[in-house]
Amino acid sequence: MRNYSKQREEIIGDLIALSSEYPTAEEIYLSVKKRDSSISKTTVYRNITMLLEEDVIMRIPNVNGADRYTLVTEDNRNFMICSSCGKVVEFNHDFNIKGLKKTLNQKYKFELLSKSISVLGLCDECSKENGGK
Ligand SMILES: [Zn+2]
DSSP: OHHHHHHHHHHHHHHHHTTGGGGBBHHHHHHHHHHHHTTOOOHHHHHHHHHHHHEEEEEEOOOOOEEEEEEEOOSOOEEETTTTTOEEEEEEOOOOOOHHHHHHHHOOOOOOOOOEEEEEEHHHHHHHHHTOO
């Protein structure tokens, strides 16, 4: 198991290095492979799954591209995802997650697990390309 945890640490390291890019699993794999050419894609993907389960990293869902990953932090993190080009931008807004959690729980008997809110839209560039305002 020692080997596995070392691999996970390396993946975390690469995630931190790539954090401003919100890397996809494929990008994380390519980055890890640069240092350890013997590592398989399956191993990297399995470790990413483990890190997700351990709540070390989180998934940023993407509609028309691959999901992206970033580290879990203390703060709530919100992401704008461009539905056209797949660009991810982090933004600050107090969504009152506690209040939302309470509402969903009381009204819908739904337990909120998300610690972040991701919204879909069009980025400035794509908006211009689409002839938007
Ligand atoms: Zn875009």
